[in-house]
Amino acid sequence: MAEAADIQGTGPSPARRWLRRTITVAFGAPLLAGLLQAPAATSPASAAEDATGSKTVDVSLDTLAPSAPVEGDTVTITGTVTNRSKKTVTDATVDLHVGPRMTSRSEIDQVTKRTGFRNDSDPAPLDDAPTVKVPRLGPGLSTDFSLSVPVSELGFDDAGVYQLGVSLMGQTSDRRYDRVLGIERTFVPYQPEATEKKTQLTYLWPLISSAHVSAETATDDQQTPVFEDDALAAELKPGGRLDELVSLGKDLPVTWVVDPDLLASVDAMANGYRVKDGTLHVPGKNQAVAERWLDSLEKAIQGHKVVALPFADPDLASLAHRGKDVPGSLGHLQSATALAGTTVETILHVQPSTEFAWPVDGAVDPSIVAVATSAGADKVIARSDSVRDDLPYTPTAARPFGNGSTTAVVSDALLSTTFDGDMVRAENSTLAVQEFLAQSLAITLEQPEDQRSIVVAPQRMPSVAQAQTMATALRGLSGKRWSQPSDLLAAATAKPDPDASTAVPPGSRYPKKLRDRELPVQAFRDMKTTRDELDDFKVILTAQYRVVPPFSNAINREMSTSWRGQARAAALYRINVLEYLQTLTEGVQLVDKSDLTLSGRSATIPVTVQNKLLQDVHLVLRLTSDNKHRLKLNGDGVAEQPVKINGGHSQSVKFSASAYVNGQVPMTAQLYTDDGTPYGKPMTFTVRVSEITPTVMLVIAGGVLLLVLAGVRMYSQRKRVAARNAESEAAETDTTPDETDPEPEADTAPQEASAPSTKPDADEPEQPSDPTPDTGPESGDPSGPGEKVDR
DSSP, X not given: OHHHHHXXXXXXXXXXXXXXXXXXXXXXXXXXXXXXXXXXXXXXXHHHHHHHOOOSEEEEEEEEESSXXXXXXXXXEEEEEEEXXXXXXXXXXXXXXXXXXXXXXXXXXXXXXXXXXXTTTSOOBOTTOOOEEXXXXXXXXXXXXXXXXXXXXXXXXXXXXXXXXXXXXXXXXXXXXXXXXXXEEEEEEEOOSOXXXXXXXXXXXXXXXXXXXXEEEOSSTTOOEEESOSHHHHHHSTTSHHHHHHHHHTTSOOEEEEOHHHHHHHHHHHTOOEEEETTXXXXXXXXXXXXXXXXXXXHHTTTSOEEXXXXXXXXXXXXXXXXXXXXXXXXXXXXXXXXXXXXXXXXXXXXXXXOEEOOXXXXXXXXXXXXXXXXXXXXXXXXXXXXXXXXXXXXXXXXXXXXXXXXXXXXXXXXXTTTOSOOSSXXXXXXXXXXXXXXXXXXXXXXXXXXXXXXXXXXXXXXXXXXXXXXXXXXXXXXXXXXXXXXXXXXXXXXXXXXXXXXXXXXXXXXXXXXXXXXXXXXXXXHHHHHHHHHHHXXXXXXXXXXXXXXXXXXXXXXXXGGTTOHHHHHHHHHHHXXXXXXXXXTEEEOOOOOEEEXXXXXXXXXXXXXXXXXXXXXXXXXXXXXXXXXXXXXXSEEEEEEEEOTTOEEEEEEEEEEOSXXXXXXXXXXXXXXXXXXXXXXXXXXXXXXXXXXXXXXXXXXXXXXXXXXXXXHHHHHHHHHHHHXXXXXXXXXXXXXXXXOOOOOOSOOOOOOOOOOOOTTSOOOXXXXXXXXXXXXXXXXXXXXXXXX
C-alpha cells in the first residue's frame, strides 16, 4: 500500500516517513553537535540520557479534539511545556510526531508506559506540519501552545490506531545543539468508515457510596434514622460526586449498578433524618437535597438497565477468605441479597436485576465464586487480569464458569482501569480518553470478521473528575463506527467464545495487595456477636419492627466493600452498633434488691423488673432458693412467673415463700425469654429466716401482762402513801405555837425536793421491780438495709 501511495503521488506512507526521519534524527543530531561544539568524550550518563530521551522539559497535552477524527476534520492539540531543569532552553520548537499504525493492544500498552524520547522507536517530527516556536524558556517557566493540523496531513493511510507525539526540540545553555528535550505521547483512533462487525460494548455505571447510617433511630413513630455524619449530603449536592454521576449518566449508554443501601440512605434523608453531634442528635438540614437527587435519579434511569448489588455492597472476597467459617456470616449475604430488589423497586419504581455478583476488582477464586453464588446470584463479574485468556485477541466477556452452573462476565482489565488515576489534571484526562478509544478500536480490528461483546467495569466509586473523563470517552464512541452500546444483561447472554477460558483461577493467584485490605476475621466475629444479641433481644419485644430492621441493616453495612483501607473506621462503626444494642438490652433489667428478713412461717417476696424501652416487653421471671429445706417457693426450691412490663414502667412480681428453719438463704432472680434463654444478668440477695412459734408468742404475752399488773400495783401503793402524808400534815396544823413565840430562822439555801418513796408499806406485800428493757437506747444512725417482707 505504501508503494501504491508513492505511485499515485499521494506522498510517502507514515511508515516510510517515520523510518527516514528516524535515520535523520539519529545521524543528524551527533553531526550537528559536532559542528556547534567539539565536546569531550561522551560520558556514560550522557549516553544513557540520549538513549532513553531527555526529560528536561515536561510536555503536557491538555486537549485533543476531535478525539476520534474522520476525513475532513482538523485535529487541534493544546498544552503546556515546562522547563524542569536549571538551564535555560533556547531556540526551541514544539513539533508533532506521527508513528505508523499500531498492530496490537499490547503495543498500545507499551507506548503508554514509555516516558523519555528514544531515537530507535520514536518517529521524527512530521514534515510540513505546523510548529510553535519557543525562543527562550527559563528554568521553572512554562508556556502554552496550540497546534492545528488537518487529518489529511497526518498521513493516516488506513483505519487503525496511530501514535501521536508532541515534543519540544531545542538547545540548553550547556549543550548547544538541537535535540528533543521532552515528549508526550498519545493515540489517535482513525476509523473513517463504520466497520461491518461492531463490538458490543457494555459500560457499567456504578452508583455506590460508603456507609453513613447508624443503627440508632429516634423515639418518634416514624423512627427517624440517625446518621453517623452528614457527609453524604456533600456527594448529593450539585457538583458532588453522586450528583455528577447522575447528571452524566442520564445521557450515556450505560448499565446502572446500584447499591440499595445508598438509595435507602438518601430516601431516609428525604423523609427527615438526624445526625450525631457528639452525644446529641441534631436535625439533618439536607432533606431537600436528597429529594432533588432521588427525583433526578429516577428520571435518569428511564430506559436503562439497572443491576442491584446485595444491600450495602458486601465484600465477597473478605467473606470468602475470612468470614465464611464464622457461623452465620453467609446468612448476612443472603439477607442482603433478599433486601436488594425490594429496596430498589420501592424507591426507584423499577424492577432491577439481582442475579449479578461483583467481587472487588473482579478478582475471583473458587471460594469467592462459591460465596458469591450462595445467595442466589448465578452471574459473577470477573476481570481479565484474574481470568486470563491466552489468546491473540480479546474474546467475548461471557462464558460458563467452573462446573457450568455459573456464568462469568469477564470485564476487560485495560479498559476498566483506564480511569483509575488522578483525572483532575487535564493532561491525565486527555491521555486516558485517547487510550480508551484506541484500545476499543484495537479490539474491533483484532478480528473484524467476528462480532464480540466486551464489558467495562470501572472503579466502584469514581470521583467527579473520573466520572467526567469516563463520560468524555463514551461520547467519543457516539459515532458508533467500530462499537455499539449494549447492556449487562445482554452481555451475560451473548454467545461465548469456545476458546475463552472457563477455569476458575486458583486461590494462589489471588492478588496479595487485595487480600491485605480485606476485612479481618474479627470483623465477622463482631457481626456474629451483634446478631446473637439481637436474636436474644428481639424475642422479648412486642414491636420487633422498631428494632430488628435498623440493626440488621447496620450489620450488613459492617460487611461493606467500602471499608477496605479503613480498618479503624470500620472497627469503630461495629463497636458503636454493638454498644447501642447493649444499651437497649440493658433497658430491661432486674432492680437490685437488699437483703430481706422473713419473720414467720410464710410471706411474699417481691422482685422488681424495670423496662426503660418505649415498647412493652414480655419475659419469664424465675426465683430460686439455694436452700429449699430452709425456705421454699410455692412448695419448691424454684418458682417462675410470666411478666409483661409496659414501656417506661417497672413491675413488682411477688413470690410466696414458706420458712422451715431459721438462718440465711441465698436467693437468685433471673429473667428468661419465652423459649428458656437467660436474659440479662442474674440478681442475688439473701433472706434471713427468723421463725417465731406460738409458744414463744404466749410467753411474750404473759410477760407483758405481768408488767401491766405490776404497774397497777405500784400506782395503788403510791396513792396510799400520798394519802397518809396528807393526814400527818393536817394534824401538825392543829398544834400551831403562840404568836409571842420567836419566828423560826428561814433557811436561805434552796431545798432539794425529795422524791416520793417507793418503798412499800410495811403492811403491804413486796412487789417485783420493773423488768429491764430488752432493746438498747435509740440510735441516730440510719437503719440497716434489711427489708421486711409481707406476711
